[in-house]
Amino acid sequence: MNILIIGSGGREYAIGLRLTQDSQKHNLFFAPGNGATSNLGQNVDIKDFNELAKFALNSKIELTIVGPENALSDGVVDIFKANNLNIFGPTKSAARLESSKAYMKEFLAKNGIKTAKFINTNSYEEAAKFIDSLGDIVVVKADGLCAGKGVIIAKSKDEAKKAAKDMLSGKSFGEAGSRVVIEEFLDGFELSFFAICDGSNFVSLPVAQDHKRLLDGDEGPNTGGMGAYAPSPLADENLIKRVQKEIIEPTLKGMQDENAPFCGVLFVGLMVVNGVPYVLEFNVRFGDPECEVLMPLIKGELGEILRGAALGRLNKFDLDDGYAVGVVLASKDYPYKSSPLAKIAVDNIPQNSHIAYAGVSLKDGDLYASGGRVLVAIGKGSSVKEARDRAYDLAKNIKFDGMQYRKDIGYQAL
Numbered sequence: 001m002n003i004l005i006i007g008s009g010g011r012e013y014a015i016g017l018r019l020t021q022d023s024q025k026h027n028l029f030f031a032p033g034n035g036a037t038s039n040l041g042q043n044v045d046i047k048d049f050n051e052l053a054k055f056a057l058n059s060k061i062e063l064t065i066v067g068p069e070n071a072l073s074d075g076v077v078d079i080f081k082a083n084n085l086n087i088f089g090p091t092k093s094a095a096r097l098e099s100s101k102a103y104m105k106e107f108l109a110k111n112g113i114k115t116a117k118f119i120n121t122n123s124y125e126e127a128a129k130f131i132d133s134l135g136d137i138v139v140v141k142a143d144g145l146c147a148g149k150g151v152i153i154a155k156s157k158d159e160a161k162k163a164a165k166d167m168l169s170g171k172s173f174g175e176a177g178s179r180v181v182i183e184e185f186l187d188g189f190e191l192s193f194f195a196i197c198d199g200s201n202f203v204s205l206p207v208a209q210d211h212k213r214l215l216d217g218d219e220g221p222n223t224g225g226m227g228a229y230a231p232s233p234l235a236d237e238n239l240i241k242r243v244q245k246e247i248i249e250p251t252l253k254g255m256q257d258e259n260a261p262f263c264g265v266l267f268v269g270l271m272v273v274n275g276v277p278y279v280l281e282f283n284v285r286f287g288d289p290e291c292e293v294l295m296p297l298i299k300g301e302l303g304e305i306l307r308g309a310a311l312g313r314l315n316k317f318d319l320d321d322g323y324a325v326g327v328v329l330a331s332k333d334y335p336y337k338s339s340p341l342a343k344i345a346v347d348n349i350p351q352n353s354h355i356a357y358a359g360v361s362l363k364d365g366d367l368y369a370s371g372g373r374v375l376v377a378i379g380k381g382s383s384v385k386e387a388r389d390r391a392y393d394l395a396k397n398i399k400f401d402g403m404q405y406r407k408d409i410g411y412q413a414l
Contacts, residue, residue: 001303002060004029004044006052006076007067008037010328010358010376011288015065016040017356018295018302026303029059035367036357049076053083062086063307066264069145069285073099077264088310090284093260097251097282101150101181102143104282111254113247115279116183116271127164130182131157137185142167144176151222153185188273189412190280191235192228192290195248195268196305198314199261202248206231206297206319207240208290209412214335216408223335224373227409228290229325229384230297234272234412243270243277251282263309292356292376293324325387326376327395327409331359332402334372342369342401353379353394369400377405384413 003019003026005012012030016037019026028041031052037043046052049071056064064080066072066089075092089095096103102120109115119130120143131138138160142150150173154160160182167173167180194205208230214220247268255262267283267290286294298305299318308314331339344360344367356378359371369375377398379390388410395405 001062001307002027002029003303004031004056004059004061004064005067006031006064006071008032008034009067009288010356010373011286011291012067013037013040013358014292014295014356014376015067015286015302017354018298022301022303024301024303029061034357035360035362035370038362049074049079052076053079053085056080056085057083063088063303063310065089065306067285069095069098069283072264072284073145086307086310088306089264090262091260093258094255094262094264095284096260097262098284099145100143101141101281102179105181107254108279111250113250113279114276116186118181118183120179120181122168122179124165124168127168127180127182128161131160131164134182134184139183139185140164140167141181141183142173142176143179143181144173146173146176150176186271186273186278186280188271188278189234191232191270191272192287193243193247193268193270194286194290194294195266196309196314197252197262197264197266198309198312199263200252200256200312201314202252202266203314203316204240204244204248205294207235208232208287208293209234210287210290211406211409214406216406221335223330225287225289225328226330226406227325227327227376228287228293229323229387229410229413230290230293231323232413233384239272239275239277243268247277247279263312289326289328289373289376292378293326296320296324296378296380297322322380322382323384323387324378324380325384325391325410326356326378327391327405328373329375329377329395329398329403329405330373331369331371332404334404338372339369339402342403343367344369344374344398344400347397347399349397350390350393352381353377353390355394355398369403374400374403384410388414
């Protein structure tokens with residue numbers, strides 16, 4: 001199959017790597033890809049989605065897989081569908097579940113899906129009044145896409161009011177903060193729940209847990225993610241069934257009612273409070289770095305699974321009964337500023353481990369760290385501990401100047 005993967009990060013590399021393991025031979029194209037995806041297929045430097053659709057037609061692309069949220073919220077799926085191209089991902093209308101936090105919260109309320117008490121508003125006075133009605137810890141969110149950085153957990157009402165004022169004035173996140181969502185703080189544990197959907201049916205993937213903070217013990221600033229593991233033992237069978245029945249099923253039904261059937265990956269950010277799952281947020285694509293640990297746990301032909309979903313006829317598939325742990329190796333100054341280029345050396349890749357390359361560029365045949373999150377070291381095993389030990393064994397075999405990573409990925413399960 002000729003397959004086009006849109007995106008340039010570790011998520012897209014991981015999908016491409018997993019597709020190379022299908023028994024059916026695939027020709028892979030990445031738009032734009034990164035310095036390492038050219039080892040899996042061909043990088044294509046076309047940014048305009050109309051031009052990319054023409055390329056897909058001319059190259060007889062049979063399936064396109066969309067990685068990043070920006071492409072989805074900009075309507076790449078609508079453009080490809082208008083050209084009768086098979087594409088796995090939600091339309092622009094369905095992608096509003098992620099691209100607008102205000103839309104998402106109103107959708108949850110309308111469909112009776114549990115979420116934190118909230119208000120969405122463009123009025124500072126209204127926001128401040130609602131903040132005064134909540135407890136001491138308050139969550140303030142910019143409405144639009146902010147690359148995972150538009151959420152402030154304020155430790156006081158004054159801090160919450162300042163965050164809301166900065167967002168609404170355009171100081172914090174520009175246009176993305178022109179509306180804000182203010183929420184009560186839910187105290188529990190977070191999980192990442194993924195389902196592959198075809199508009200009406202879905203198959204759940206192993207429940208993952210990611211580590212957003214830069215430093216061990218969940219200290220330091222929030223990042224795009226410093227590591228993840230799956231499946232999480234915190235998600236028992238009862239919880240999984242509740243999420244499927246109380247969240248996934250009504251979401252797919254609700255999107256059909258909105259004439260925006262949801263096809264693609266529905267990623268639910270959950271907060272579990274006393275055993276009850278609440279929706280913190282929806283994302284409409286694979287998480288990163290969760291995708292990197294989920295790919296090794298999907299059995300069967302990934303290309304056929306995703307093509308079936310894109311065509312509205314998703315078939316059931318099996319999951320591996322093992323565990324996977326991914327440790328993000330980041331550049332020296334991440335997440336504060338960009339770091340100087342650094343040459344990557346890999347001494348050895350131990351058994352049952354592999355690398356998903358993300359922020360890398362190719363120069364004279366060598367790979368260089370050129371982004372914030374450079375790569376993910378992934379280990380697989382029959383327990384979280386075994387998978388974690390293999391991921392860290394691999395990390396010790398990788399070197400580049402200024403390399404930093406957390407030493408406690410998977411600690412919640414251990």
